[in-house]
Amino acid sequence: MADEQTNREAFRFQHRYCVAMDALITGRVVLALADCLSRESRTGARALDWEGEPTKAALPLRLTGGLHSLALKGVALTEVFDGSETDPDAVKGELSAALIAHDNALYPWLDGPPQTNEPGRSGALMCGMLEVSRRFGQPLEVIEIGSSAGLNLLIERYRFDLGGVIVGPENSPVTIRPEWRGPPPPLAPVRFAGVRGCDVRPVDVRNTAAADRLRAYVWADNHERQIRLDKAIAMIVEKPVHLERADAADWLDARLAEPQAGGATRVLMHSVVWQYLPPETQARITAAMEAAGARATVERPLAWVEMEPDRTLHRQEVWVRTWPDGPPRTMVAASQAHGAWVEGWSSEV
Numbered sequence: 001m002a003d004e005q006t007n008r009e010a011f012r013f014q015h016r017y018c019v020a021m022d023a024l025i026t027g028r029v030v031l032a033l034a035d036c037l038s039r040e041s042r043t044g045a046r047a048l049d050w051e052g053e054p055t056k057a058a059l060p061l062r063l064t065g066g067l068h069s070l071a072l073k074g075v076a077l078t079e080v081f082d083g084s085e086t087d088p089d090a091v092k093g094e095l096s097a098a099l100i101a102h103d104n105a106l107y108p109w110l111d112g113p114p115q116t117n118e119p120g121r122s123g124a125l126m127c128g129m130l131e132v133s134r135r136f137g138q139p140l141e142v143i144e145i146g147s148s149a150g151l152n153l154l155i156e157r158y159r160f161d162l163g164g165v166i167v168g169p170e171n172s173p174v175t176i177r178p179e180w181r182g183p184p185p186p187l188a189p190v191r192f193a194g195v196r197g198c199d200v201r202p203v204d205v206r207n208t209a210a211a212d213r214l215r216a217y218v219w220a221d222n223h224e225r226q227i228r229l230d231k232a233i234a235m236i237v238e239k240p241v242h243l244e245r246a247d248a249a250d251w252l253d254a255r256l257a258e259p260q261a262g263g264a265t266r267v268l269m270h271s272v273v274w275q276y277l278p279p280e281t282q283a284r285i286t287a288a289m290e291a292a293g294a295r296a297t298v299e300r301p302l303a304w305v306e307m308e309p310d311r312t313l314h315r316q317e318v319w320v321r322t323w324p325d326g327p328p329r330t331m332v333a334a335s336q337a338h339g340a341w342v343e344g345w346s347s348e349v
Contacts, residue, residue: 002054007047008034010054014061020314021336023221025083028091029067030060036092041103046110055311056275058113061217066109067095069216070102081220113276114217115203117148119232120225120339121271121307122155123176124318126167127185127333127342128305129155129267131320134186136301138265139193143255145248145285146273147197149205149214150241151232155269156192163344174231178335182344185332193264196242198251205233206240225338248277249284256292260300266292271307272316272337293323301326307335318345 011034018027039045043063050059071081076098079085085094099106129140147153159172163180167190205211211233218225244251252268260266268289274282289304296302304321318333334343 002050002052004048007050007054007059008037011037011060013055017311017314017337018219021338021340023219025081025221026064026219028086028088029064029080029095032088032091032095033060033063036096037099038096040096041099041106043103043106043110044099046107058276059110061114062110062112063106065114065213065217066106067098068218068220069109069212070098070105071220072212072216076102083220112201115148115199115201115214117151117203117214118218118225118338119151119154119158119174119228120176120178121316121335122152122158123160123162123178123339124307124316124333124335124342125152125155125269125271125305126160126162126176126190127344128269128303128307128318128320129190130162130165130167130185130188131330131332132265132267132303132305132322133190134188135322135326136265136303137188138263138301139191140303141193141260141264141266142195142269143252143266144195144197144269145199145252146270146276147199147202147241147243149203149210149233150197150199150236150243151205151229152269152271153195153197153241153243154232154235156195157235162342173235174228176228176339178339179341180344181341184344193261194242196244198244198246198248200245200247202243202245205236219338222338222340247281248273249281249288252285252288256288262299265301265303267303267305269305272309274306274308296323298324309337 011030015027015031037044071077080094159168159175161177163184165184165187203210293302302323307316307318310317316335317331319331321329331345333345
């Protein structure tokens with residue numbers, strides 16, 4: 001069980017993470033919160049008395065999303081979140097006042113983890129898809145857990161420029177072009193046989209309030225992310241993705257039990273979701289993939305593409321594992337948390 005000191009330190013840890021990603025506005029906010037949180041509001045008291053591991057639960061980002069929503073609506077904190085107010089004491093004062101004045105509006109933001117569902121992460125995930133396509137040369141049947149609003153289910157509709165390797169439809173309204181570092185990904189044709197996903201609490205971005213909530217989780221520093229998010233939301237409004245409400249392990253069990261078409265590779269995909277799954281759910285998913293992998297054939301292969309954080313290095317890592325008889329679990333890329341940069345990689349463990 002955490003205590004007040006541990007919970008305050010989670011905000012300081014998040015500050016260091018923000019600084020590492022050049023998110024100075026968001027970093028300034030979470031650092032100020034580490035000092036100015038108080039029990040004068042129900043929201044502040046709940047944060048200080050948080051039970052469980054605050055960093056794993058993304059406590060700082062839950063609260064920051066709520067505060068950012070006030071700024072986006074023009075209700076409060078506009079100068080804090082547009083970066084014009086930089087004095088630490090002034091920032092603390094404005095945050096303290098907002099926590100009290102808007103306590104009822106902010107309190108529900110602590111109920112669940114942020115669902116940023118950043119489209120830019122598809123650039124890193126595509127590195128995994130390229131590697132799987134290189135290995136098998138088949139269309140990909142993608143099944144994603146923790147899909148949130150389904151923005152990464154648009155991976156088959158986005159255009160990508162990954163270190164000069166071009167993938168995706170030419171007429172896509174969204175081109176994902178991260179700063180590329182290191183060797184380029186393999187040049188392999190990527191074809192999709194289908195893309196679908198699940199989330200325990202899916203976000204329907206066709207609902208204005210739900211879309212606004214997603215926008216609040218985008219860090220104020222990242223204007224290009226906001227533009228890309230708006231375009232991705234418009235893509236779903238025009239043509240919805242296949243997204244179901246379900247427990248990740250239950251849904252995966254059902255998908256793996258379905259007949260797999262010959263000549264297609266089934267791919268489990270997820271990004272920044274593993275930490276939010278209970279240990280028993282993680283164990284079920286791992287066991288299900290191991291069992292399905294044991295049944296995989298050259299005609300009906302299986303792959304696992306995951307993009308999950310290494311918090312000690314302040315980056316995301318993309319790992320690929322394939323069956324049958326594939327190479328060991330391989331890291332194919334590292335990435336900034338929101339996909340601003342991607343570094344080509346190759347390491348086996």
